[in-house]
Amino acid sequence: MSVVVVGAGPAGVRAVERLVEAGIRPIWIEESPDGGGRVFQKPPPGFSRDAKALYGADASRAAAIHATVARLRAQVDWRPGTLVWNLRPGPRLLNTQGPDGTKAEVAYDRVILCTGAMDRALPIPGWTKPGVTGLGAAQIALKAQGLAIGRQVALCGTGPLLLLLAWQLTKAGAPPALVLESAGWARTLRAAPGLAWNPVGALRGLAWRAALRRRGVRIRTGALPLRVEGTDKVEALVWRDARGEHRTEVDGVAIGYGLKPETQLADLAGVPFSFDGLQRLWLPERDRAGRTAVPGVYLAGDGASIGGSVVAELAGTRAALAVIEDAGGHVDPLETDMIHRRLWLEARFRAALERAFPYPAEHAAAMPDETLLCRCEAITAGELRGTDAPEVNRGKAFTRIGMGRCQGRVCGPAGAEVLAAARGCDIRDVGRLRGQMPVKPVVMA
Amino acid sequence: MKQALIIGGGLHGLSTALHLARRGGWRVRVLERRHVGRHSSGVNAGGVRRLGRDLREVGLSVIAAEMWDNLPRIVGDDGGFRPFGQIKLAESDADIAKLEARQAATHARGWTHEEMIDRDEVLRLLPAVSGHVRGAMIVRGDGSANPMRTVMAFRRAAQEAGVEIIEGIAVNGIGTTGSGTLVVETDRGPMQADRVANCAGAWASGLAAGIGEHIPTNAKASMMIVTERLPFFCLPTVGSAARALSFKQSEVGTVVIGGGHQGANDIATETSSQNLMNLAKAARIAAEIFPIVAGARIIRSWTGIEARTPDEVPVIGESGVMPGLFHSFGYSGHGFQLCPAAGAAVAELMAQGSTNMPVAELSPARFQQKAAA
Numbered sequence: 001m002s003v004v005v006v007g008a009g010p011a012g013v014r015a016v017e018r019l020v021e022a023g024i025r026p027i028w029i030e031e032s033p034d035g036g037g038r039v040f041q042k043p044p045p046g047f048s049r050d051a052k053a054l055y056g057a058d059a060s061r062a063a064a065i066h067a068t069v070a071r072l073r074a075q076v077d078w079r080p081g082t083l084v085w086n087l088r089p090g091p092r093l094l095n096t097q098g099p100d101g102t103k104a105e106v107a108y109d110r111v112i113l114c115t116g117a118m119d120r121a122l123p124i125p126g127w128t129k130p131g132v133t134g135l136g137a138a139q140i141a142l143k144a145q146g147l148a149i150g151r152q153v154a155l156c157g158t159g160p161l162l163l164l165l166a167w168q169l170t171k172a173g174a175p176p177a178l179v180l181e182s183a184g185w186a187r188t189l190r191a192a193p194g195l196a197w198n199p200v201g202a203l204r205g206l207a208w209r210a211a212l213r214r215r216g217v218r219i220r221t222g223a224l225p226l227r228v229e230g231t232d233k234v235e236a237l238v239w240r241d242a243r244g245e246h247r248t249e250v251d252g253v254a255i256g257y258g259l260k261p262e263t264q265l266a267d268l269a270g271v272p273f274s275f276d277g278l279q280r281l282w283l284p285e286r287d288r289a290g291r292t293a294v295p296g297v298y299l300a301g302d303g304a305s306i307g308g309s310v311v312a313e314l315a316g317t318r319a320a321l322a323v324i325e326d327a328g329g330h331v332d333p334l335e336t337d338m339i340h341r342r343l344w345l346e347a348r349f350r351a352a353l354e355r356a357f358p359y360p361a362e363h364a365a366a367m368p369d370e371t372l373l374c375r376c377e378a379i380t381a382g383e384l385r386g387t388d389a390p391e392v393n394r395g396k397a398f399t400r401i402g403m404g405r406c407q408g409r410v411c412g413p414a415g416a417e418v419l420a421a422a423r424g425c426d427i428r429d430v431g432r433l434r435g436q437m438p439v440k441p442v443v444m445a
Numbered sequence: 446m447k448q449a450l451i452i453g454g455g456l457h458g459l460s461t462a463l464h465l466a467r468r469g470g471w472r473v474r475v476l477e478r479r480h481v482g483r484h485s486s487g488v489n490a491g492g493v494r495r496l497g498r499d500l501r502e503v504g505l506s507v508i509a510a511e512m513w514d515n516l517p518r519i520v521g522d523d524g525g526f527r528p529f530g531q532i533k534l535a536e537s538d539a540d541i542a543k544l545e546a547r548q549a550a551t552h553a554r555g556w557t558h559e560e561m562i563d564r565d566e567v568l569r570l571l572p573a574v575s576g577h578v579r580g581a582m583i584v585r586g587d588g589s590a591n592p593m594r595t596v597m598a599f600r601r602a603a604q605e606a607g608v609e610i611i612e613g614i615a616v617n618g619i620g621t622t623g624s625g626t627l628v629v630e631t632d633r634g635p636m637q638a639d640r641v642a643n644c645a646g647a648w649a650s651g652l653a654a655g656i657g658e659h660i661p662t663n664a665k666a667s668m669m670i671v672t673e674r675l676p677f678f679c680l681p682t683v684g685s686a687a688r689a690l691s692f693k694q695s696e697v698g699t700v701v702i703g704g705g706h707q708g709a710n711d712i713a714t715e716t717s718s719q720n721l722m723n724l725a726k727a728a729r730i731a732a733e734i735f736p737i738v739a740g741a742r743i744i745r746s747w748t749g750i751e752a753r754t755p756d757e758v759p760v761i762g763e764s765g766v767m768p769g770l771f772h773s774f775g776y777s778g779h780g781f782q783l784c785p786a787a788g789a790a791v792a793e794l795m796a797q798g799s800t801n802m803p804v805a806e807l808s809p810a811r812f813q814q815k816a817a818a
Contacts, residue, residue: 103725377697394480397482397487397488397593398593398597400697403671403745404744405673405744407744407745436745436746436747437746438743438744438745438746441673441742441743441744442742442743443740443741443742443743444672444728444731444732444738444739444740444741444742444743
C-alpha cells in the first residue's frame with residue numbers, strides 16, 4: 001500500500017509519526033526545504049536564534065515537532081522542497097516538481113493532505129506598494145531570518161495572530177508603531193463565554209495585550225485600514241475607528257484577517273465543498289477522522305479548516321489512524337475517542353474565536369472601486385462590480401480576476417464579498433472559483 | 446412573425462440568431478442549457494486563422510476573415526482581434542515541400558492569402574524563434590482574438606437585434622406537429638417554431654440521433670496551458686508544419702500554448718480535464734521552437750469541450766430527416782474564426798432555404814451518403 005502525506009507542518013508530522021508506528025513507510029512530500037510548517041518555521045541554515053525567542057510559550061512544542069521530523073526522515077521516503085501541483089483522483093496520482101524543477105508522478109493508494117493555510121487578505125487601496133505584506137508573512141520573516149518589515153510598522157488584522165506578532169516584534173526589539181484590531185471590545189466580550197473553553201489560550205491573548213500596552217504600543221480596537229499612501233513605497237496608513245479617520249506615518253504595513261486553508265488539492269481531488277458560515281469560506285467536507293467522499297483522500301490540519309497548530313497535531317494523528325483502520329489495521333478505540341473529545345473542545349474554542357474575531361466582510365465588500373482587488377492581473381473592484389457576472393467563475397471569465405499567478409488564492413474570498421454585495425445576494429450564491437492545475441506555478445521544461 | 450429557436454448559446458448559435466434577427470420578420474430565441482459561452486466558445490485558443498484550413502472550408506473562412514476585419518461594424522466590438530498574422534513554421538526541407546504543395550493547391554483554387562516566406566523573414570517576424578527553422582507559410586491578415594469578449598459582443602449585438610436569450614434551459618429533444626411545425630422539448634415544456642437551428646456543440650449529434658439522424662461526432666477537449674507574463678517577444682500566432690502546436694503571446698504577455706493536444710472529457714457531466722502527458726508534450730514542443738519559454742512557469746491550464754467530425758470539418762446544412770431543422774456543429778477545434786460567416790450562412794438557409802455562401806461541401810448529407818453506401 002502506497003501512503004503519501006503531503007505537508008510537514010504539525011498535522012503532517014503527527015500523521016507520519018503515527019503511520020511509521022504502524023509499520024508503514026509513507027512518501028512524505030513537503031514544499032519547503034524543511035519540516036515544521038509555517039507555525040514552527042525554522043531559520044535557514046547558518047542562522048541561530050534560540051527556540052524560546054522564536055516560538056515563545058510554544059517553544060517546547062516547536063522543539064518536539066522539529067525533533068520528530070528529524071527522527072522520522074530516515075524512516076520514510078522524505079521529499080522536501082517538492083511541490084505537489086496536481087492530484088488526479090481517478091488513477092490516484094500526484095504530480096510533483098522537485099527542488100531542481102524535475103517533474104514526477106507519485107502513485108498513492110491513500111493520501112493525507114496537510115496543506116496548511118495562508119494569510120487571508122483584505123485588499124485596500126495601496127496594498128500592493130512595496131512595504132505591505134501579509135501578517136503571517138511578516139511573522140515568517142521574523143521567525144526565519146529575524147527581520148522586521150520596517151522601522152515604523154502598522155499591523156492590521158484580527159484575532160490571536162495579530163497580538164502574537166505584535167508581541168513577538170516587541171520582544172525582538174522592533175515594537176510596532178500601530179496595531180489595528182478590527183473587532184471591537186463588545187464583540188470580544190460577547191464571545192467571552194466561548195473563549196473560556198480554552199482558558200489558557202484566552203488568557204494568553206489578554207496577557208499579550210496588557211504587555212503591549214505596558215510597552216507603550218498603540219493598539220486600537222474596532223479599527224480598520226482604509227488605504228496605504230506613498231509614491232513608490234509605504235509612507236503612511238490611513239485608518240478609521242469609532243472616533244473618525246486618522247493618518248499615521250509608517251514605513252511598513254502587515255495586513256491579515258485570519259487564515260485561509262490551502263484547499264486546492266482537495267478541490268482537484270473532487271472532494272465536495274460546503275460553505276462555512278463562521279469562517280465565511282468554502283471548505284472541503286470531511287468526517288471527524290479526516291475521511292472525505294473521495295476514495296483514498298484524507299484531510300488534516302489548517303488545510304481543511306482553520307483550527308490552529310494544536311488541532312492540526314490531533315487531526316494529523318487521527319487521519320493516520322483512519323488510514324490504518326481503513327487498510328484493515330487495528331486502532332485503539334480509546335485513542336480515537338480521546339482525540340475526538342479534545343477536537344470537540346478545541347472546536348468550541350475555535351468557534352468562539354471566529355465569532356470574536358470575524359473576517360471584516362462588510363469592509364471588504366465596500367472596498368473603493370479603485371482598489372486593486374486582483375493584484376496578479378491588476379483588476380480593480382470597480383471592474384468586477386461593472387460586470388453582470390452572477391457568480392465568481394463568470395466574473396473571472398469577464399475580467400481576468402483570479403487568472404494570474406495566485407489563481408485566486410489571494411483575491412478569491414475578498415472578490416466573492418465584492419461580487420455578492422454588488423449583486424445584492426448572499427455570499428453563497430456567487431459560489432467559488434473552480435480549481436485548476438497547476439495549483440502553483442510550475443517550471444515548463 | 447415567423448418563429449425560430451436556436452439550440453445552443455455558443456458563438457455559432459449567437460451568430461446565427463443575430464443574423465436571422467437582422468433579416469426582420471423573425472422572432473428568434475436562443476436556448477442555452479448553462480450560460481452563454483460556457484464551453485469551447487468562451488475558452489478556445491482564440492485563433493483567427495485562414496492558414497492551412499481544409500479546402501472545403503477555406504471559402505467560408507475567407508468570408509469570415511473579411512467579417513473579422515469589420516467586426517466592430519457587425520457586433521459593435523472587435524472582440525480583441527489582433528491581426529498580427531498566423532505562421533506555420535517549416536522545421537525541415539520536407540516541411541518546406543509540404544507547405545509549398547499546400548500553397549499551390551490553394552492558389553490553384555484562386556485564393557492567395559497563403560504566402561511562403563524564407564528564413565530571414567521568419568527571423569524578422571519572430572526574433573525569438575529557434576535557429577533551426579527553415580522557412581514558413583504565413584497569412585498576414587490572420588491573428589487572434591479574445592473568445593469571451595467575442596462571445597459577449599455577439600450576445601450583446603443579438604439582444605440589441607431583438608433576440609431573446611434564455612439561459613439555464615435544457616433541450617431534451619426535437620419533434621414535429623402534424624401541421625409541420627417543429628417542436629423543441631425542453632425542461633420547461635415544449636416550444637414551437639417554424640425553423641430550428643441545432644448549434645449544440647458537443648451535444649448536437651445526440652440531438653440529431655434523437656430524431657434518427659446519424660451524424661457521427663466525438664467530443665474533443667483541446668488543452669491550453671498558460672505561462673506567467675513574459676517580456677513581449679512574439680506578435681503572430683505560430684504553429685508547425687509537422688508538429689501539433691499552437692503558440693501565441695497574449696496582449697498581457699502570457700504565452701498560451703495549445704495545438705490540439707487532447708485532455709479527457711465527459712459529455713454527461715459536462716466536464717473536461719487535462720491529460721498531463723499530452724500537456725508535457727505541448728510544453729516540450731513549444732520550448733524547442735521558442736527556447737525563451739523553456740524556463741517559464743506555467744500558471745494555469747484549461748480545456749473546453751466541443752464536437753469533432755470524422756473528416757474534421759463542420760456540419761452546416763438542413764437536416765436530412767426533419768425539414769426546417771438546420772445543423773451547425775462539429776467545428777472540430779477550428780470554428781472560432783468561422784463564426785461570423787457560418788452564422789450568416791445558417792441564418793440564410795433558415796430564412797430562404799438556400800444560400801450563396803460556400804457551405805455546400807459541409808452539408809450533413811455527406812454522412813447519409815456514406816451510411817447508405
